[in-house]
Amino acid sequence: MTGTDADDAPPLVDAAWLRTVGERVAEADGLLLCLDFDGTLAPIVDDPDDATLPRETRQRLRQLANAPDVTVAVVSGRELSDLRERVDLEDIHYAGNHGMELGDEARVPDAVAEHQPAVRSVVDRLRESLADVPGCRVEDKHLTATVHLRGVPDDRQAEVAAAVRDTAASVDGVHTSEGKAIVEVRPDVDLGKGWVVERLRDAHPDHVPLFVGDDVTDEDGFRAVSDRDGGVLVGSRPDTDATVRVPGPETVTLLLGWLVEAATDSFASTPVGSDDAPLTPK
Ligand SMILES: [Mg+2]
Structure with a gap:
């Protein structure tokens, strides 16, 4: 992270923002809390297979899922079955593959299903062409695919990312997007987490x-929530539509704890801690 990123990033969650959220939810009928999984609820780890929900985070998510007037959704790039297994809580809405796989409906939108052969074809080609790259993993998530670069030697990551982009460009109906040490292959369908x-x-x-x-x-x-100033970025980067940010997943746990208390108090008068450190561990 550079100083410039932090300068351009939205402000840290502060007492004023928490008070505003508390007041709004108290006036409204409830809270719709949507969360990403990796890097948000679960800390980033070297091997994505090792990512887990910390115990305290799980406990607070469960309390929120059980709270009246709170709706919880976990919306992830992971395949739905994988996501469900890792969160493993009831009364939560699950969406996998960036929202293309909806847990509640157990079905795949037709437009996405039509693009499955194209994604499959990119996966097959990449598994062949990248087979010799050490540490490179091509994850077939059926509706989308993820090429993981975290285990690839630093001096070869750019080359692998370029190979993924070129291969996807040679197949109709798919495109790539890049995230933290990953390149994703996605169908040309206008469905995402916002949807x-x-x-x-x-x-x-x-x-x-x-x-x-x-x-x-x-x-x-x-x-999708910017009209209500509801975007919370975890970490720091510029060019975001989030309204506020928190430093990392451990602060997400604290935010969930505050929301649990607020939900118990009907959000009316939940203390926010000091104005300097509104989210502090107990
Ligand atoms: Mg994430």
Whole structure:
């Protein structure tokens, strides 16, 4: 992270923002809390297979899922089955593959299904062409694919990313997007995390929406709640549509704890700690 990134990033969550959220939710009918998984709820680890929900975070998510008037959704780039297994909580809405796989409906939108052969073809080609690159993993998530660069030697990452872009460009109906040490292959379908958030907002029109996420694909989610200043960026980067940010997943846990207390108090008068350190560990 550079100093410039921090300068251009939105302000840290402060007491004023928490008070505003508390007041809005108290006036409204409830809270719609949408969260990304990796880098947001679960700390980033070298091997994505090792990513887990910290115990305290899980406990707070469960309390929120059980709270009246709180709707919780986890919206991830992971495949839906993988995401469900890792979160493993009931009364939560799950959306995988950046929202193309909806847990509630257990079906894939037709437009996405039509593009599956194209994604498959890119996966097959990349598995062949990148087979000799050490540490490179091509994850087939069926509707999308992720090429993981974290294990690839630093001096070869740019070359691998270029190979993914070139291969995807040679197949009709797919495009790539880049995140933290990953390149994603996605169908040319206008469905993303924002689409899921909009559907949830339609289903819960009186809930105050928040979207918490860390990566570029989360911008879609931030835009879907920007009319209510509900985007919370985890980490720091410029060019975001989030309204505020928190430093990392451990502060997301604190934010969830504050929301649990607020939900218990009907959001009316929840203390926010000191103005300098509104989210502090107990
Ligand atoms: Mg993430």
